[in-house]
Amino acid sequence: MQERKTQKEGTMGSNSSDDFTTVIGPDAVFKGELRFEKGVRHLGAFEGQIETKGHLLIAEGARLVGEVSAGNIDVEGNVKGNLKSSGKVRLTSSAKLEGDLHTSRLEVADGAVFIGRCVVGSNGTAKPVENKPADANANKGPVEVVKK
Amino acid sequence: MVKSNRADKGKERDVACTHCGEPVRVATRAMSIFCPHCKQRLILEDYRIRAYQASRLFATCGDIVVEESGFVSAPIRVANLTVRGRIQGDIDARGVVSVSATGRIRGDVRASRLKVAAGATLDGFFRIAPDAVSLTS
Numbered sequence: 509m510q511e512r513k514t515q516k517e518g519t520m521g522s523n524s525s526d527d528f529t530t531v532i533g534p535d536a537v538f539k540g541e542l543r544f545e546k547g548v549r550h551l552g553a554f555e556g557q558i559e560t561k562g563h564l565l566i567a568e569g570a571r572l573v574g575e576v577s578a579g580n581i582d583v584e585g586n587v588k589g590n591l592k593s594s595g596k597v598r599l600t601s602s603a604k605l606e607g608d609l610h611t612s613r614l615e616v617a618d619g620a621v622f623i624g625r626c627v628v629g630s631n632g633t634a635k636p637v638e639n640k641p642a643d644a645n646a647n648k649g650p651v652e653v654v655k656k
Numbered sequence: 657m658v659k660s661n662r663a664d665k666g667k668e669r670d671v672a673c674t675h676c677g678e679p680v681r682v683a684t685r686a687m688s689i690f691c692p693h694c695k696q697r698l699i700l701e702d703y704r705i706r707a708y709q710a711s712r713l714f715a716t717c718g719d720i721v722v723e724e725s726g727f728v729s730a731p732i733r734v735a736n737l738t739v740r741g742r743i744q745g746d747i748d749a750r751g752v753v754s755v756s757a758t759g760r761i762r763g764d765v766r767a768s769r770l771k772v773a774a775g776a777t778l779d780g781f782f783r784i785a786p787d788a789v790s791l792t793s
């Protein structure tokens with residue numbers, strides 16, 4: 509069992525069908541609140557709130573309007589709303605996300621569109637950037653011009 | 657005095673003005689020019705920042721690398737930006753903003769592309785799209 513779990517974690521992002529126990533089909537139009545324990549593959553149109561501890565895949569062509577809270581989130585389609593992830597958020601080249609994003613890790617492919625507030629760091633809470641430089645002696649140090 | 661490299665002589669490249677956004681053709685060896693459209697001075701060099709740097713505006717048509725020991729407290733306008741250190745300020749990048757595991761950004765970011773390594777810290781409003789940067793707007 510432990511071995512299988514490790515194997516699953518290793519293939520995160522490969523979107524194998526084993527990861528998704530629930531599928532919202534491409535012809536489904538749904539409004540409301542959904543809660544899952546495991547993975548969800550969303551292929552249709554959804555408006556509302558999704559909460560899962562597992563992996564959420566919003567497939568290419570799928571639309572989602574609302575709030576999402578999940579372990580890992582893969583976005584290939586259109587999302588308007590806020591995403592909160594305790595793991596990793598992956599935006600593929602076909603992804604379009606308009607909304608706020610709170611996550612520990614972020615992966616953005618070339619061509620992806622993301623408009624919104626972004627907080628990336630441990631548990632989606634960015635560490636504050638101190639106003640003072642780390643080295644007090646390095647006050648306004650030189651800037652090196654890179655020779656071509 | 658730096659002698660010009662014969663191989664680069666006559667070579668040109670296209671850049672976008674950091675003030676008006678208009679395309680400008682410049683010599684590869686040029687370090688700065690005046691934009692023919694808005695008449696503002698354009699810096700064309702690449703920078704590597706290894707220490708604390710604060711200014712009203714940090715703009716170049718080249719690339720900027722903020723090293724792990726670097727800390728920039730300024731709005732940045734750049735072609736491509738690599739962040740291994742810390743930035744506090746808004747970023748306008750025509751190309752890629754690359755944030756490595758040690759990189760930390762606090763500020764709004766407009767860029768065509770974004771690369772984020774595991775461990776990086778970001779906080780701000782992001783506009784990532786192939787046509788995200790329009791300096792005239």
